[in-house]
Amino acid sequence: MSNQKKRNFQIEAFKQRVVVDPKYADKTWKILEHAIHEIYNHNASGLSFEELYRNAYNMVLHKYGDKLYTGLVTTMTFHLKEICKSIEEAQGGAFLELLNRKWNDHNKALQMIRDILMYMDRTYVSTTKKTHVHELGLHLWRDNVVYSSKIQTRLLNTLLDLVHKERTGEVIDRVLMRNVIKMFMDLGESVYQDDFEKPFLEASAEFYKVESMEFIESCDCGEYLKKAEKPLVEEVERVVNYLDAKSEAKITSVVEREMIANHVQRLVHMENSGLVNMLLNDKYEDMGRMYSLFRRVANGLVTVRDVMTLHLREMGKQLVTDPEKSKDPVEFVQRLLDERDKYDRIINMAFNNDKTFQNALNSSFEYFVNLNTRSPEFISLFVDDKLRKGLKGVGEEDVDLILDKVMMLFRYLQEKDVFEKYYKQHLAKRLLSGKTVSDDAERNLIVKLKTECGYQFTSKLEGMFTDMKTSHDTLLGFYNSHPELSEGPTLVVQVLTTGSWPTQPTIQCNLPAEVSVLCEKFRSYYLGTHTGRRLSWQTNMGTADIKAVFGKGQKHELNVSTFQMCVLMLFNNSDRLSYKEIEQATEIPAPDLKRCLQSMACVKGKNVLRKEPMSKEIAEEDWFVVNDRFASKFYKVKIGTVVAQKETEPEKQETRQRVEEDRKPQIEAAIVRIMKSRRVLDHNNIIAEVTKQLQTRFLANPTEIKKRIESLIERDFLERDNTDRKLYRYLA
Amino acid sequence: MRRSSSKKKSGQSTESVTTDLFRSASSKASNKEMDRIDHLFNQYANKSSSLIDPEGIEELCSNLEVSHTDIRILMLAWKMKAEKQGYFTHEEWRRGLKALRADTINKLKKALPELEKEVRRPSNFADFYAYAFCYCLTEEKQKSIDIETICQLLEIVMGSTFRAQVDYFVEYLKIQNDYKVINMDQWMGLYRFCNEISFPDMGNYNPELAWPLILDNFVEWIQEKQA
Numbered sequence: 001m002s003n004q005k006k007r008n009f010q011i012e013a014f015k016q017r018v019v020v021d022p023k024y025a026d027k028t029w030k031i032l033e034h035a036i037h038e039i040y041n042h043n044a045s046g047l048s049f050e051e052l053y054r055n056a057y058n059m060v061l062h063k064y065g066d067k068l069y070t071g072l073v074t075t076m077t078f079h080l081k082e083i084c085k086s087i088e089e090a091q092g093g094a095f096l097e098l099l100n101r102k103w104n105d106h107n108k109a110l111q112m113i114r115d116i117l118m119y120m121d122r123t124y125v126s127t128t129k130k131t132h133v134h135e136l137g138l139h140l141w142r143d144n145v146v147y148s149s150k151i152q153t154r155l156l157n158t159l160l161d162l163v164h165k166e167r168t169g170e171v172i173d174r175v176l177m178r179n180v181i182k183m184f185m186d187l188g189e190s191v192y193q194d195d196f197e198k199p200f201l202e203a204s205a206e207f208y209k210v211e212s213m214e215f216i217e218s219c220d221c222g223e224y225l226k227k228a229e230k231p232l233v234e235e236v237e238r239v240v241n242y243l244d245a246k247s248e249a250k251i252t253s254v255v256e257r258e259m260i261a262n263h264v265q266r267l268v269h270m271e272n273s274g275l276v277n278m279l280l281n282d283k284y285e286d287m288g289r290m291y292s293l294f295r296r297v298a299n300g301l302v303t304v305r306d307v308m309t310l311h312l313r314e315m316g317k318q319l320v321t322d323p324e325k326s327k328d329p330v331e332f333v334q335r336l337l338d339e340r341d342k343y344d345r346i347i348n349m350a351f352n353n354d355k356t357f358q359n360a361l362n363s364s365f366e367y368f369v370n371l372n373t374r375s376p377e378f379i380s381l382f383v384d385d386k387l388r389k390g391l392k393g394v395g396e397e398d399v400d401l402i403l404d405k406v407m408m409l410f411r412y413l414q415e416k417d418v419f420e421k422y423y424k425q426h427l428a429k430r431l432l433s434g435k436t437v438s439d440d441a442e443r444n445l446i447v448k449l450k451t452e453c454g455y456q457f458t459s460k461l462e463g464m465f466t467d468m469k470t471s472h473d474t475l476l477g478f479y480n481s482h483p484e485l486s487e488g489p490t491l492v493v494q495v496l497t498t499g500s501w502p503t504q505p506t507i508q509c510n511l512p513a514e515v516s517v518l519c520e521k522f523r524s525y526y527l528g529t530h531t532g533r534r535l536s537w538q539t540n541m542g543t544a545d546i547k548a549v550f551g552k553g554q555k556h557e558l559n560v561s562t563f564q565m566c567v568l569m570l571f572n573n574s575d576r577l578s579y580k581e582i583e584q585a586t587e588i589p590a591p592d593l594k595r596c597l598q599s600m601a602c603v604k605g606k607n608v609l610r611k612e613p614m615s616k617e618i619a620e621e622d623w624f625v626v627n628d629r630f631a632s633k634f635y636k637v638k639i640g641t642v643v644a645q646k647e648t649e650p651e652k653q654e655t656r657q658r659v660e661e662d663r664k665p666q667i668e669a670a671i672v673r674i675m676k677s678r679r680v681l682d683h684n685n686i687i688a689e690v691t692k693q694l695q696t697r698f699l700a701n702p703t704e705i706k707k708r709i710e711s712l713i714e715r716d717f718l719e720r721d722n723t724d725r726k727l728y729r730y731l732a
Numbered sequence: 733m734r735r736s737s738s739k740k741k742s743g744q745s746t747e748s749v750t751t752d753l754f755r756s757a758s759s760k761a762s763n764k765e766m767d768r769i770d771h772l773f774n775q776y777a778n779k780s781s782s783l784i785d786p787e788g789i790e791e792l793c794s795n796l797e798v799s800h801t802d803i804r805i806l807m808l809a810w811k812m813k814a815e816k817q818g819y820f821t822h823e824e825w826r827r828g829l830k831a832l833r834a835d836t837i838n839k840l841k842k843a844l845p846e847l848e849k850e851v852r853r854p855s856n857f858a859d860f861y862a863y864a865f866c867y868c869l870t871e872e873k874q875k876s877i878d879i880e881t882i883c884q885l886l887e888i889v890m891g892s893t894f895r896a897q898v899d900y901f902v903e904y905l906k907i908q909n910d911y912k913v914i915n916m917d918q919w920m921g922l923y924r925f926c927n928e929i930s931f932p933d934m935g936n937y938n939p940e941l942a943w944p945l946i947l948d949n950f951v952e953w954i955q956e957k958q959a
Binding site: 682683684687702703706707710713714720725726727728 | 875876915917918924940941942944945948
């Protein structure tokens with residue numbers, strides 16, 4: 001042995017074949033099987049984890065994984081079937097509780113089993129791609145217990161029944177519910193959805209369908225809405241408490257559909273309590289609720305908005321076309337403003353200031369304000385009233401507010417040029433009679449109009465103001481240069497630039513000597529400083545203050561028109577005058593003379609003259625004397641007013657005609673302007689462009705535009721294209 | 733003359749003589765034609781004004797066996813490019829008859845149907861139609877024609893082809909108050925109307941297009957009548 005070579009020490013694999021006793025696998029499995037039984041029988045405490053783990057490990061190692069796995073399935077199934085039977089036998093409320101308890105048990109068991117079989121789970125199962133132990137346990141539970149014919153339906157019905165109970169006011173065991181439903185979730189999302197959620201949603205839909213029908217038969221709109229709010233809150237709470245979070249959106253939409261969407265039309269149109277009623281009665285809370293509920297459903301808000309719009313248009317149309325309401329223009333406009341304020345507030349308080357509602361409000365107003373062709377005139381009269389007296393004592397900010405509101409109405413007008421015409425007339429009267437409450441307010445409004453419509457619109461109006469100021473300065477200059485005139489009648493002159501002021505016919509009359517002397521002096525003074533101008537006295541527009549002493553010594557100061565002054569002064573030289581004599585002396589045109597005599601002889605409280613005979617109308621054979629018995633409480637008596645009034649029908653026609661005439665050159669100017677830059681343009685486009693350009697002033701009539709185009713063709717401004725008769729060409 | 737040279741010469745001269753003859757023959761012929769045309773002119777012309785005046789035209793018409801309100805006279809005027817209604821100048825006469833190759837009354841009479849065919853060709857008719865309008869403008873700077881005359885003119889120019897439209901339109905013109913005269917634009921509009929719009933249903937008429945306003949009103953009037 002000493003001659004043996006020294007060998008390297010090698011460690012070789014254990015070559016000895018370990019003979020595995022075929023019975024070994026059976027034996028080992030038996031141990032594990034027993035363990036599983038014990039676990040299910042709540043006898044796990046006596047088991048050794050380490051030993052069981054090693055046994056399982058060995059089985060897998062020695063290629064008996066199959067046996068182990070199959071055995072596991074069989075054993076578990078056996079136990080689950082037992083469990084299933086016991087649950088089936090449970091009565092009443094115990095059913096669910098037992099199910100829950102057994103489920104918990106199974107989970108615990110499964111946990112332990114999995115721990116024991118972890119090696120198999122990690123190796124054998126992965127390679128053979130079989131289901132992992134935990135999942136396997138869930139599947140087996142699902143298939144053997146939940147899907148068992150006797151349990152499946154009963155389980156679902158029990159759960160739905162409990163939900164129904166809770167919905168009808170009973171208290172249920174929420175914890176139990178949560179656990180059982182969580183079981184569904186644990187078994188897989190599709191199990192939850194198909195076996196619980198879907199039937200749950202269907203049952204809920206049924207429930208709410210019935211509920212909503214009941215409510216809608218018995219409640220009015222406001223009450224119903226209150227009732228409809230509750231389920232939305234309840235169901236969300238339910239989800240939080242015992243359902244899967246993903247169900248929230250689904251159940252909410254079920255409630256929305258059944259309680260709200262299905263009844264939108266009926267609710268909105270409900271007689272005596274629907275939207276219209278709410279609008280009329282300013283039911284902010286109800287409307288707010290309606291808004292927040294209806295916005296959840298498709299077309300909910302659209303319906304609300306449409307009903308509101310329809311109502312507004314109807315109401316507005318009635319308001320505007322009612323002849324009663326048109327009697328007092330100021331009232332008329334005030335009503336419009338009030339309605340607008342009301343709806344503004346509604347949209348603000350109940351409809352979340354929703355812009356689409358604001359737009360609907362504006363378009364409705366635009367629609368009906370223009371239904372009455374006198375709206376422009378009335379709005380101007382409203383402003384006139386405010387600027388004369390309505391704004392007396394009102395603070396600056398409030399004035400601004402009122403004028404802004406007026407501007408809002410103004411924006412709705414399609415015929416802004418008609419408004420301009422009236423506004424000019426009314427402004428002229430205000431300025432000349434000195435009857436404006438606040439110069440600042442006047443200017444404020446002009447600025448607003450300028451911002452809205454541009455410089456063109458207001459340049460003439462501003463001219464009127466300038467004339468007033470200039471006249472004032474001129475007058476000062478006149479009196480400064482004629483100090484001798486400080487004794488004697490005081491003359492106040494306003495020099496109006498023709499073109500800025502509304503056109504008036506110039507009426508001449510014979511002024512009393514004292515006055516005409518002064519007038520002449522003024523005229524020469526003025527023309528001395530302004531060459532190349534022509535002055536004409538507008539005797540139909542002036543006023544005079546006269547001091548009068550009557551028969552019994554009563555002294556009064558009379559404020560009269562210029563015409564009236566001429567007539568009265570005649571009585572300084574004659575006691576009694578006939579109509580004809582007065583006419584001859586004053587040369588006042590007959591209709592004006594009759595009117596001014598009537599206001600002095602036939603109106604109670606202003607009858608400074610007595611007429612023979614005492615009839616109401618002025619006839620050419622009448623005679624006049626001073627009324628010595630004239631009496632008035634006031635020292636200053638005003639006779640004859642120059643207040644702006646609603647036009648009579650013929651006056652209205654005349655104004656409208658003038659407006660129409662004025663529009664013609666504007667349309668032509670627009671056509672020429674457009675054609676000059678485009679050179680060639682087709683018919684439809686011209687109409688569209690012209691309408692757009694004139695939009696800020698008035699709505700141009702396509703027929704009128706066509707007429708103007710033809711007129712321009714005749715005057716060789718435009719021609720038709722020879723080949724394409726739809727085209728027009730500009731002729732330079 | 734030597735034969736050969738003469739032959740040549742005569743050959744040449746024959747040729748030139750022939751062409752000369754030919755030319756002179758044709759020019760003689762055309763001269764003769766023009767003479768006859770002039771002669772014809774003088775038959776109808778007013779001696780003092782050297783124009784064919786309305787009287788002359790009436791005589792011409794009776795010789796042609798055509799009424800003086802017949803459209804063919806108007807067509808003749810068109811062919812002549814006559815400027816003044818009721819008068820033909822010498823130059824216009826020459827122009828027209830030469831174009832028609834007519835130098836006698838008979839030839840002129842025979843040329844009329846051909847002339848009518850020519851004018852009625854769509855390419856010419858629009859021009860003729862416009863010409864008819866201008867022909868009726870008697871004053872300088874006149875741009876429109878009074879309703880009465882328009883009605884007559886319509887009858888003449890369009891009466892045979894658009895009977896119904898003419899009748900309706902004439903009736904309308906007489907009762908409406910918007911227009912006292914018709915201008916060229918409206919006149920041409922009517923022509924387009926007759927050619928393009930189906931009558932009397934007028935289904936394809938659109939008042940929002942560039943039709944003259946008088947036609948919009950006309951269509952509206954008819955539609956009201958039909959309702």
